[in-house]
Amino acid sequence: MSFPSTVRLFEMSARDGLQNEPGDFIATPIKIELIERLADAGLTHIEAASFVSPKWVPQMADAHDVLSGIQRRPGVTFAALTPNLKGLEGAIAAKADEVAVFSAASEAFTQKNINCSIAESLERFIPVIETARQNGIRVRGYVSTVMGCPYQGEVSPSAVAKVAQQLIEMGCYEVSLGDTIGVGTPLKAKRMLEAVTQHVPIDKLAAHFHDTYGQAVANLYAVLEEGIQVIDASVAGLGGCPYAKGASGNVATEDVLYLLEGLGIETGIDLQKLINTGFWITQQLKRNNGSKVALAKGACHGL
Numbered sequence: 522m523s524f525p526s527t528v529r530l531f532e533m534s535a536r537d538g539l540q541n542e543p544g545d546f547i548a549t550p551i552k553i554e555l556i557e558r559l560a561d562a563g564l565t566h567i568e569a570a571s572f573v574s575p576k577w578v579p580q581m582a583d584a585h586d587v588l589s590g591i592q593r594r595p596g597v598t599f600a601a602l603t604p605n606l607k608g609l610e611g612a613i614a615a616k617a618d619e620v621a622v623f624s625a626a627s628e629a630f631t632q633k634n635i636n637c638s639i640a641e642s643l644e645r646f647i648p649v650i651e652t653a654r655q656n657g658i659r660v661r662g663y664v665s666t667v668m669g670c671p672y673q674g675e676v677s678p679s680a681v682a683k684v685a686q687q688l689i690e691m692g693c694y695e696v697s698l699g700d701t702i703g704v705g706t707p708l709k710a711k712r713m714l715e716a717v718t719q720h721v722p723i724d725k726l727a728a729h730f731h732d733t734y735g736q737a738v739a740n741l742y743a744v745l746e747e748g749i750q751v752i753d754a755s756v757a758g759l760g761g762c763p764y765a766k767g768a769s770g771n772v773a774t775e776d777v778l779y780l781l782e783g784l785g786i787e788t789g790i791d792l793q794k795l796i797n798t799g800f801w802i803t804q805q806l807k808r809n810n811g812s813k814v815a816l817a818k819g820a821c822h823g824l
C-alpha cells in the first residue's frame with residue numbers, strides 16, 4: 522500500500538463552515554480572527570469568504586471586509602467562491618489570491634444552489650475564468666453531489682467525471698470533488714474517483730467530503746490509497762450546505778490531520794494549535810465541536 526508523502530489541506534471553515542450558521546450574523550472580526558488563527562496553525566490554503574448573493578447566503582455578506590481585513594502573509598493563499606462575474610469583480614476588489622467556481626454533477630442540486638442548469642453554470646464560468654486569468658488569479662473548480670444528491674438521489678460517477686473534465690478543460694487548475702451530503706462510502710469513493718481519473722489526472726483533484734454519515738475519514742483513506750494529495754476540511758467540522766438540508770459540515774481538519782500523521786504524511790500543520798482554534802471558534806458560535814480528535818485531546822489537556 523502506498524500513500525503520498527505530503528498532502529495539502531485546504532481549510533474550509535471560514536467559508537463552507539460559516540456560510541450556513543443559523544442565528545445571528547457572525548461578526549466580521551470573528552471571521553478574521555478565525556482565518557488568522559488557522560494561518561498561525563500552519564494552514565497554507567484557506568477559503569476565506571464567498572462573493573455570492575447576500576440574499577442567498579447572508580453569512581457571507583461581509584466577504585469584502587473579511588478579505589480586506591486579513592493580515593496577508595507570504596506562502597498563504599486566501600481564496601473566495603465566485604459564482605459569476607459579479608462575484609469575481611468583488612473578489613478582485615478585495616484582493617483574493619485565488620477564486621473558485623462551483624457546479625455539481627446533479628441538475629437538481631445546481632438549480633437549487635445557483636439557480637441554473639449545469640450547462641448554464643459552465644457557460645457562466647467561461648468569462649469568470651478568462652477574467653481571472655487576465656488578472657493573474659488561479660481558479661479552482663468544485664463539483665458538488667459527487668456521491669449522491671439531496672434532491673435526485675443517486676449520481677453516476679460518469680456524470681461527475683464529465684463536469685470535472687469540463688472544468689479542467691475550461692482552465693481550472695484543480696477540481697475539488699464534493700460529497701455535499703456525506704453519503705459516500707469508501708468503495709463508492711474509489712469508484713467515483715476511478716471514473717474521474719480516466720479523464721482528469723489525480724494531481725488535479727481534491728477530496729471535499731462532508732461527514733454526515735460518519736464516513737468521511739474512511740472515504741479519505743480510500744482516496745489517499747488512490748493517490749489523492751489535496752484534502753478540503755473544516756476545523757471543528759463546522760458547516761453544512763444551505764442548499765443541502767441536513768448535511769453536516771466538512772470532515773474536521775483535526776481528524777484529517779490525525780489520520781495523516783498516523784500514516785506518516787507531512788502537512789506542516791500544528792495539531793494542537795488547530796485544536797485550540799476549533800475550541801475557540803465553537804465557543805464563539807456557541808455550538809459543539811464536531812472533531813472527535815479535538816474532543817479526545819481536549820479532554821486529555823483539560824480544555
Ligand SMILES: CC(C)(COP(=O)([O-])OP(=O)([O-])OC[C@H]1O[C@@H](n2cnc3c(N)ncnc32)[C@H](O)[C@@H]1OP(=O)([O-])[O-])[C@@H](O)C(=O)NCCC(=O)NCCSC(=O)C[C@@](C)(O)CC(=O)[O-]
Nearest residue numbers: 572573574577604607608634635636663665666699701762
Ligand atoms: C449564483 C446566484 C447569484 C444566482 O442567483 P440569481 O438570483 O439567479 O442571480 P441574478 O443574476 O438574477 O441576481 C439576483 C440578485 O443577486 C445579485 N447578485 C448576483 N450575483 C451576485 C454576486 N456574485 N454577489 C452579490 N450579489 C449578486 C444581483 O445583483 C441581484 O440583486 P438584486 O437586483 O435582486 O438586488 C445565487 O444563486 C447565489 O448567490 N447562490 C449562492 C449559492 C451558494 O453560495 N451556495 C453555497 C456554496 S456551494 C457549496 O457550499 C458546495 C461546496 C462548494 O462547498 C462543495 C460541496 O460541498 O459540494
